[in-house]
Amino acid sequence: MKALEVRDLVKVYIRRKSREKLVAVNNISFDVRRGEIFALLGPNGAGKSTTIKMICGLLRPSKGSIEIFGNDIQKDRKSALRHISAVLEGNRNLYWRLTPLENMEYFAGIRGKMLKKAEAFEILKWLGIENKANDLVQQLSRGMQQKTALAVALASDAKFLLLDEPTLGLDVKSSVEFRKILRYLTEEYDKTILLSTHDMNLVEAVADRVAIMSQGKIIINEDKDKLLRVFKARGYKIRISLNGRNPEEYAAALEAREWDIKGNYAEFKLDLTSSDKLFSILEKLKILSAEIESIEQETVNFEKIFMKYVDGE
Numbered sequence: 001m002k003a004l005e006v007r008d009l010v011k012v013y014i015r016r017k018s019r020e021k022l023v024a025v026n027n028i029s030f031d032v033r034r035g036e037i038f039a040l041l042g043p044n045g046a047g048k049s050t051t052i053k054m055i056c057g058l059l060r061p062s063k064g065s066i067e068i069f070g071n072d073i074q075k076d077r078k079s080a081l082r083h084i085s086a087v088l089e090g091n092r093n094l095y096w097r098l099t100p101l102e103n104m105e106y107f108a109g110i111r112g113k114m115l116k117k118a119e120a121f122e123i124l125k126w127l128g129i130e131n132k133a134n135d136l137v138q139q140l141s142r143g144m145q146q147k148t149a150l151a152v153a154l155a156s157d158a159k160f161l162l163l164d165e166p167t168l169g170l171d172v173k174s175s176v177e178f179r180k181i182l183r184y185l186t187e188e189y190d191k192t193i194l195l196s197t198h199d200m201n202l203v204e205a206v207a208d209r210v211a212i213m214s215q216g217k218i219i220i221n222e223d224k225d226k227l228l229r230v231f232k233a234r235g236y237k238i239r240i241s242l243n244g245r246n247p248e249e250y251a252a253a254l255e256a257r258e259w260d261i262k263g264n265y266a267e268f269k270l271d272l273t274s275s276d277k278l279f280s281i282l283e284k285l286k287i288l289s290a291e292i293e294s295i296e297q298e299t300v301n302f303e304k305i306f307m308k309y310v311d312g313e
């Protein structure tokens with residue numbers, strides 16, 4: 001069974017005064033498989049938060065359906081939301097004047113669960129904040145508040161975690177720790193995670209699948225490793241000794257998008273759609289009697305892939 005099935009989802013906001021309509025989510029469909037970490041990416045205003053709010057029942061869709069572990073959120077809201085725990089932007093699932101322990105007890109209680117102290121401490125200990133159990137949330141650092149929000153989400157026993165910008169404002173050490181925690185949650189605790197983030201390092205480190213939203217639509221939905229592989233296979237740098245020859249001669253044969261002159265070399269950057277293309281290019285260079293100095297695959301990171309899709313760069 002899928003953890004989440006979103007079908008033809010639409011959200012239209014209507015401005016109060018002008019009655020102007022804004023289509024924030026424009027007919028999107030996607031699935032999240034049980035046990036996976038699904039990253040929802042996109043530039044500011046793409047519609048990520050609106051999508052997440054609809055999934056956790058805070059906003060009513062204008063059209064379309066959402067099923068969580070087979071329960072339709074509009075037809076059987078209670079059963080659907082029972083599976084979900086959300087950590088939204090700004091730690092909205094925390095009371096700042098309560099302690100982490102009190103927050104966990106309170107929010108578990110709302111869901112009809114009597115949280116035992118030992119269980120709460122086990123979660124806090126696991127997150128490394130058991131010594132903050134009785135401090136007020138407002139006195140904790142940003143990273144500890146973020147961990148507290150996660151502790152509250154975990155205390156509810158929900159199988160599906162929705163995390164909106166979980167590493168926002170965290171320092172490098174806490175971000176790295178957070179990545180480990182997320183992986184551990186899916187691998188050891190059978191949790192499913194949907195996260196929205198601008199943190200490309202987080203995506204690269206933990207995501208199984210990646211969807212990129214732009215202007216309310218999903219423009220790519222792909223296995224992360226596959227995306228990285230495809231992009232890795234595409235980018236090449238070829239260095240050719242010039243020996244007094246004009247680099248434009250080679251650029252035309254290579255259909256190169258750009259090149260740099262480095263001393264006696266010209267370095268060409270290529271985007272190849274298949275490895276066959278590389279062979280045909282080498283043929284052409286041979287015909288031109290080009291002296292090839294080196295051929296390198298470009299390194300890719302998620303930021304590059306993201307920019308490519310969003311800006312077409």
Ligand SMILES: Nc1ncnc2c1ncn2[C@@H]1O[C@H](COP(=O)(O)OP(=O)(O)OP(=O)(O)O)[C@@H](O)[C@H]1O
Binds near residue numbers: 022047049
């Ligand atoms: N309550 C609202 N009323 C009217 N318009 C809204 C409301 N909330 C969001 N919007 C608009 O909907 C669009 C999508 O916003 P949303 O917050 O879902 O984007 P996002 O992808 O989460 O962006 P960010 O990365 O900046 O958090 C934006 O144009 C935003 O201005």
